[in-house]
Amino acid sequence: MQYNLPADLQYVETDEWLRIEGDEAIVGITDYAQSALGDIVFLELPEVGDTFTAGQTYGVIESVKASSDLYAPVDCEVLAVNSPLIDNQEPINSDPYGDGWMLRIKITGGTDQLLDVAAYTKSVEERDH
Amino acid sequence: MLKRTPLYQRHTALGARMIDFGGWEMPVQYSGLMAEHQAVRNSAGLFDISHMGRFSISGHDAQRFLQYVVTCDISGLSVGQSSYGLLCNDQGGIIDDVFVYCLPSEYLVVVNASNREKDWNWLQRRSTGFDVDMQDLSDRWAMLALQGPQAEALFCNSPTMQHTGLETLPFHEIALFGFFGVNGLIARTGYTGEDGFEIFCDAHRAELVWDALLALGPPDSVLPCGLGARDSTRFEACLALYGNEISEATNPYEARLGWVVKLDKGDFIGSTALREIKAAGVERKLVGFELAERGVARGGYLIHDLSGQPVGHVTTGMPSPTLNKPLGMGYVPTALSTEGSEFHVIIREKPVRARVVKMPFYKPRYKR
Structure with a gap:
């Protein structure tokens, strides 16, 4: 299957994307993740000021058929959450890199673990058979 | 493969x-x-x-054999009619739920995909002494x-x-x-x-x-x-799924499938155990519930009573697309199975309050 994986973003294996702007970043889930989950109907996001280490669960996302954790892609502090998504999750499916964004974070650790689009595409292809 | x-x-x-x-x-x-x-x-x-799975069962003893292995009464089926039934083991545990269709010269038994081999072997083994011909048409x-x-x-x-x-x-x-x-x-x-x-x-x-x-x-x-x-x-529609609501570890009465068990039709596999289970009453029951707080219950999640004791588990749970709210089915002690009873579903280590509601969640719209 073909997924929209923009070249200007960074990715992690757990299917989050980051748009890095200086020491801040916008975080969401990838087109592959939203497609695999199907129509999303429930979302739990953290509070502004919460801090996470890379790989730690920061939220929960649920579709009719499955429930999935959301993982912090880097060590971070939450600067803002996309709270309208709590009541209407539709943008996560329809616009995962735009209105479906989830967090604005301050990056407080390293970013070496992040994947570029080529590495993430490979990871998706290996799992999506 | x-x-x-x-x-x-x-x-x-x-x-x-x-x-x-x-x-x-x-x-x-x-x-x-x-x-x-x-x-x-x-x-x-x-x-x-x-x-x-689709099995054909024919031969002189086809009806007598099926009466012996399923819990429903197929003796009254005319050609063209069908019946929902259960295969139970000698302890009354559910081996599978099946549909038996009465065709002109055979019975067609439709079984769950995951149980095809198990059912086939079970029926083969239990057919000793019956003059039946079984064909796997799947x-x-x-x-x-x-x-x-x-x-x-x-x-x-x-x-x-x-x-x-x-x-x-x-x-x-x-x-x-x-x-x-x-x-x-x-x-x-x-x-x-x-x-x-x-x-x-x-x-x-x-x-x-x-x-x-x-x-x-x-x-x-x-x-x-x-x-x-x-x-x-x-x-x-609260229809049981094998592996979720029913399994060999569940009996028909706790799964609210007592109506499929016809104890008055004579002896059949599991009938002795099922008579005892029915007479003794069940300790737990399948219930439908809604969540009173935010969250989504999923199959396998634990159910605790309000004092924090583990008392059961969720069999299936999801946000219901038609009713537009998270619902679930699960096993709880009989005392907690009446409408309005409350308990906690443990969602990611957090107790979330749930309330028993009527089943089915969605009233089937069959043409009868």
């Missing part, structure tokens, strides 16, 4: 997302679970259910389900079905029809809580029949539907 149905090529061509379902490579969704679910509730959806026949409030109109108004009398086929009956130049069986049965048909045809004709059913009515009247929508529709 996963097994594939005769419609595998159709699924991939339609862009379905395929998953491993009990050893079968099956479509979980095509256009999207929600759209498919709505199609079944509002118009019509088409499912490939060829992965299910690979020779395909099976499709056309389900939804428009299923009848779309199918019966198609040129191929006009004047065949399909619209008069009663609920849970089966008959031989010709459709799209193919001969096969059509039953008014299903697993969605809607009116609809299950269609049996030769595996070699499956693609032709699938294509023709998808093309019924104006474009996009019939949506191909995957296992996701099959699960969400059967869940809303």
Whole structure:
């Protein structure tokens, strides 16, 4: 299957994307993740000021058929959450890199673990058979 | 290597997302679970259910044998009628839930995909002393389900079905029809809580029949539907799924399937144990519940009573697309099984309050 994986973003294996702007970043889930989950109907996001280490669960996302954790892609502090998504999750499916964004974070650790689009595409292809 | 149905090529061509379902490579969704679910509730959806098992049982003792292995009473079935029943073990545990169709010279038993081998071996082993001939027709026949409030109109108004009398086929009956130049069986049965048909045809004709059913009515009247929508529709109608609500570790009475157990029909496998279980009363019961707080319960999550003691588990849970709220089914102690009873579902280590509601969540709209 073909997924929209923009070249200007960074990715992690757990299917989050980051748009890095200086020491801040916008975080969401990838087109592959939203497609695999199907129509999303429930979302739990953290509070502004919460801090996470890379790989730690920061939220929960649920579709009719499955429930999935959301993982912090880097060590971070939450600067803002996309709270309208709590009541209407539709943008996560329809616009995962735009209105479906989830967090604005301050990056407080390293970013070496992040994947570029080529590495993430490979990871998706290996799992999506 | 996963097994594939005769419609595998159709699924991939339609862009379905395929998953491993009990050893079968099956479509979980095509256009999207929600759209498919709505199609079944509002118009019509088409499912490939060829992965299910289809056994023919004939011979002099066919009826006597089936009476011995299923919990329902099939002695009253006329040709063309069917009955939902359970295969139970000697302890009263549920080996499988099955549909028994009475055909002119044989019985057709439809079993769950995940239990095909187990059921076959069980029936073989228990047939000693009976003059029966068992045939596994699963690979020779395909099976499709056309389900939804428009299923009848779309199918019966198609040129191929006009004047065949399909619209008069009663609920849970089966008959031989010709459709799209193919001969096969059509039953008014299903697993969605809607009116609809299950269609049996030769595996070699499956693609032709699938294509023709998808093309019924104006474009996009019939949506191909995957296992996701099959699960969400059967869940809303509170139809048991083997492996979730029922298993060898559950008995029919706690699963609220006591109505399928006909103790007065004479002895059958499990009847002694089932009589005892019924007389003693059950310690736990399957209930339907809604969540009073935010969260989604999923199969396998623990249920605690309000004092924090683990007392049961969730069998199936999801956000109900039709009722638009998270619902669940699960086993709780009988004392907590009455409507309005409250307990906690443990969601990610957090107790979330749940309340017992009436089942089914969605009242089936069968044509009777």
